[in-house]
Amino acid sequence: MARRALAVVALSSPLPKRCYQGRIAFQSHKRLATVAKPPNDLFRPIFEIWRNFVSVLFRARIHLLSGAVARGVSVFVMYPVDTIKTRLQLETRRGVESYWSVLRKMLSKPRNLYWGVASTLIGQVPYGMLTFGSYEIYKNWLANWFRSSSRLRIVLAAIMGDLTGSLWLCPSEVVKSRLQAGQYANTWDAVGKIFLSQGLKGFYQGYIGQIARDIPFRAIQLLSYEELRWRYRQWKKVSSVEDLSNVENLLVGLVAGSFTAAVTTPLDVLKTRLMTQPMSTGGRWAAWNCARQLFQQEGLPAFWKGLGPRVFYIGPSGAIFFVVYEGMKKILCTRRF
Template sequence: MTDKNAFASSWVESIAGFTAGVVSTVCLHPLDLIKTRLQVDRLSSRIGGSVRVVREIYQNEGGITAFYRGLTPNILGNSTSWGLYFLCYSNIKDIMHKFGNPGRDNLTSSDYFIASGTAGMLTAVFTNPIWVIKTRMLSTGSRTPGAYASFTSGALQIFRSEGVAGFYRGLLPALFGVSHGALQFMAYEQLKLYRSKKTFSTVSSTAADAEKMSRTLSNIDFLVISSLSKIFAGCITYPYQLLRARLQTYDAAVLYRGATDAIRQIWRKEGLSGFYKGLGPNLLRVLPSTWVTFLVYENTKIYLPKLAANLG
């Protein structure tokens, strides 16, 4: 692979990730809002909480349109995150191929874990300010006193009242949550390679061959592979998402002295189940979101170079 082709490939990955982030967010934003409301609810542990939240939002906050509050920061956050993530991920894999073990053509599970983890950490640091604003907007209705009216007004209020540090609340659990993406992509890449080899009895001898084979997988293959990898990572790492949401709420600085104190309070007051609030709507959200994200991502990767070649 030439440097020019590697550069082009990394930007194809970035555009594919950006597009996937936008499409999945627009389609599934209401479920994200419901999940966030349940995550920041420190009092209720009732079964059926999702139904209660849906009813309250619809009746008290303006009907259907209320389920799209915070859509702007959510689109901005997801599209930027996925675009930046895939850009970093692709370049890190290229570096590993170039400077890795000369006698080994394919990356190992640990290589994918390290590449995705590194890309995730860079992305988390860069996008955390967007997620703070998004969490606060999704956790409150537009009619709530003090609620942010828009993404811009939220950014200005945080800067005036909390300074730069306010934009990085919840960063520690977000960095810990990088393990989710690392586990997911480790499983995704290995399952994709396994499926490619099973589909084509020829065993790939190089990473380039494996990539060519993966491009011939069907959309059903991508649906199944992305689902299995997401469930695997999600079952292990969900509590960090709840912890991050708690630490990014408006009154987090008053309620918690830090991540450790938040963990202690949740455990003492809500028990183990407290760390899994919102898991139901999260599962309903993440699987369709994962399907949309990876289908758009994989198909954009395939057709974008063809489109560019035709236009050129």
């Protein structure tokens, strides 16, 4: 009976089967699933929802923790490049000289390269946990409806995962963008002044622009990452993608991240402009008006501002993320976390 129950847990979980080969993992999951019954039928629906929610989180605990750690490491290491990219996208002057002037100004004070890193990590670490943890949950849940189309399942799971994390991420992105633009002295100065002048909605300025950038980005990134890993596994003739080395995961993450960063640069430019413009210039058509104004005043090349730093940032950042992510999963599985 114990073996049969163990097999059911392993098959229904998004984790590798070897994570559930020990009696400890099985018994821990069993204890969570067999909590006491509610006192009466009134609270039974709420109780069932809560129990199922806890059970899902327990099965996805390794993905949740791995996503949080990997996101924090990758963002911190590559943050200076992201700061330079943001300043370049806010530069209204044309020509190569404007790029060099921005670089000289930023590099003259290296401390400025990490402006806003605290608020960014506060936003990005939970975002990584929510996005990539829920991505694995959604991907396995959607397998019941899209058994014959794994690519569609990956895209839908990526969209749903990013929407889950975006509500937490947007406030930190607003603070980060304005700090990187030099509008405030520090994180707490930015938070206080934004709240006093614009209220809570000020932290969600540019939210539509953010999800318009992040949803295509996450869908393309995860689809290309999963597809590249699968094709590389076929070419190498290994039994599982988990048999790939850290170097192989690094290269796959680098290619997937660089490609995705390049094709979504115009959306990132719009997001940056929307989050740093005055609140009064917003409105229902803020994104469209911003794009039209950008094209009229600065031309089509303005949509590709910061392309080099963005690719140089997201390519290695994606490589670091997936190496840490896959490595953390292996470590936690080995330790039967």
